[in-house]
Amino acid sequence: MDADAPDGVLWSFTPDGDPRYADLDPATSWEYVSEAKLRIRRRKPYVLTTASKGFAAVVEYPTGRPYWARALTPDLNLHSIELVPHGNIAVVGSTGGVLRIYAAHNDTYAEAPLEDAHGLQWDARLRVLWALGRHELVAYRVQGTADRPEIKRGRSAELPHPDGDHAGGHDLGQVAGNPDRLWVTTRHEVLQYSKKRREFVKDYPGAARTDREDVKSIGSDHRSGRLLSTSPEDGLHQSWWTTSVRLDEPTGAVKLADGGIYKARWWDLSETDALSR
Template identity: 55%
Template sequence: MASVMVTEQASRRILVLDPGKGVWDPAADPGVVRWAFSPLGDRRYADLEPESSWVYPSEAKVRRHRGRILVLTTASFGFVGVVEWPGGRRYWGTAIGPGDDLFNPHTAEILPDGNVAVACSTGARVRLYAASLGPRATRYAEAGLKGAHGLHWDRRRRVLWAMGDDELVAYEVTGSAARPALTRLFADPLPVAAPGKSAGGHDLFPVAGRPGRMWVSTSAAVFQYDKARRVFVQDFAGVEEISRKGVKCVGDDPRTGRVVTTVPEPGLGETWWTTTVSLHRPPGAYKLVGGGIYKARWWLPV
């Protein structure tokens, strides 16, 4: 079974955890942590001022790019980083308004040319940085998107999918690697729970083994988006347990079919935290002792 990667906001770390243990207690059993990342105290990220920008890590994705395994991560107070695994070397990084919630980077994605897209939810925009120019490159193109939360690069269609509060948008990437540009191709409205309500688009992630589909979570439910038909469906196995309110992340393991999700639980330090990573097909759970988890992903470099 694949390891589980979580954005652990209570300790301000990205953790990759042992899937063979139902309870993760790093203080009592350090061996449950297979890998960890934090830019705090790391001179390679000092210019990004992580003491103020690395607050509430909100995303962790693992990607394979030109023979390297990279972890893409963002934090709500402005930090965006692409980190080489396992050594933690900086592929690229920036800080978008550290200490200011104007932009709130919520997720990131790397493109085949090495450039990096960032979704800024409060800033209502998608930025595409010319990260291929080097670890501290600052040039970018951007497009407005209300409540930008999700990103996914579609290798087959060669489009950048982005999800906001109310719509799923396909962008064409034009220009050059050094001077990229974003062109909006089309958009489909997200399903809403009631007329006049915002859908509250949240997580966007590929369905493993089904390149024609993507997972979509909104404030009210979980769907899959059929790219060919441009429709949101709930015809997937386990929908009765997977689809519920407030799902912050969703993804499946192609080898086992197991689906991982997180939803907030009451009584923790922040209203969006949980100590539980939920499993589906079959149902189960992991618990992180003392945790403040936001998202969880299977460790599956793609």
């Protein structure tokens, strides 16, 4: 959506009622959307999306045509999705406590445990898949072939946990314009992770305002550096929903007219094709 457009909506997607997705029972599986992110592969833009009840898809923009789509079991509680080498697809489930890499053109997948898995980010420079869980940030090597993917766990970093219990990782993403840094949000704070220094830091611009508890999504615009984030608000149907997207550097907000959302992402088709495989 564009806050400056007459009704704000530039493009939308739903599999519900779309015959191309009918076999996935979207009336059931497309409930509680938990991820939506833009990726560009071989010069084509795709929307990657998941829902807690099991829907997962890589959707061609603007046609809505499925590149890959599945209805997975709802007990996984899908939280994020990513494109990885060979055009394959990674997903994480929080309740399932799992990371999976699916082959794009068959039903084969590789699996690794990750407690309360919430976030994914492919790192084209280091050639690793970062995954965020309850206690840790982990880098995985994605190996194998297009038809038979494999996962190998690499280095990890324990999340800070100020309450002495658990950090509860929420969101994970690349800091725009700084390949060394990842955005990481937890139950308690908004951090950046320095890959080179192998530590979590709060030395980013605007940290005094941006750093807060229970941020469900965060991202920086690669053109302006402006931040967007979402946090739950009271009085909505679900405890994790919000009707407002917060902006920082400079400050502002985008208010949604209807419903509630979990996450918000920047949309910019001029992003580089760094994810081509």
